[in-house]
Amino acid sequence: EVQLLESGGGLVQPGGSLRLSCAASRFTFSNYAMSWVRQAPGKGLEWVSRITGSGDSTYYTDSVKGRFTISRDNSKNTVYLQMNSLRAEDTAVYYCAKGGAPETLIDAFDIWGQGTMVTVSS
């Protein structure tokens, strides 16, 4: 069964940094784009960032551009989200999600991880 397992969440002060990881298993990781999607407490889903299978192209929502960086290590089947200059409004559960079709520029998600909670507070 395809699996995604996030880690790295926690409590951080405003202005601080955190790196999330998402370990993938049971599929050819390098063939698929990966995304991060977040959900603030009691709110809806918000797409954050996406990286292509090769890692050549990355995309971000405006509110995190210049602060967050998505990357991947295909030798470790892991995608990362480096989050800097964190703000209270970044508080959310962060999910990683797998693209549904191999080697496409843009597509729907087919598999989601269980999520990791990030709390930005002093």
Add this chain to the structure above:
Amino acid sequence: DIQMTQSPSSLSASVGDRVTITCRASQGIRSWLAWYQQKPEKAPKSLIYDASSLQSGVPSRFSGNQSGTDFTLTISSLQPEDFATYYCQQYYNYPLTFGGGTKVEIK
């Protein structure tokens, strides 16, 4: 950015009911629309992609349809495990955007 407007934001229904949720895109997105189901304190689950294609393992009581920029998710006969919040999402261009969600509650 493409705005996705879902309606209703919530509904009450009984087991066995036919339920329809609507999602309207602010501009044309071809058929690049997905639907997701989320239960409380759980990760979303993918239901439908390309407006009407079922993800593997999703029961056939779920279906998706499109008319221009209006999309619908229909549950033909609501089951107890279907009480959840449903989200639409466009993947026509970046930023990827979700609808606000529709909570399906037990009547």
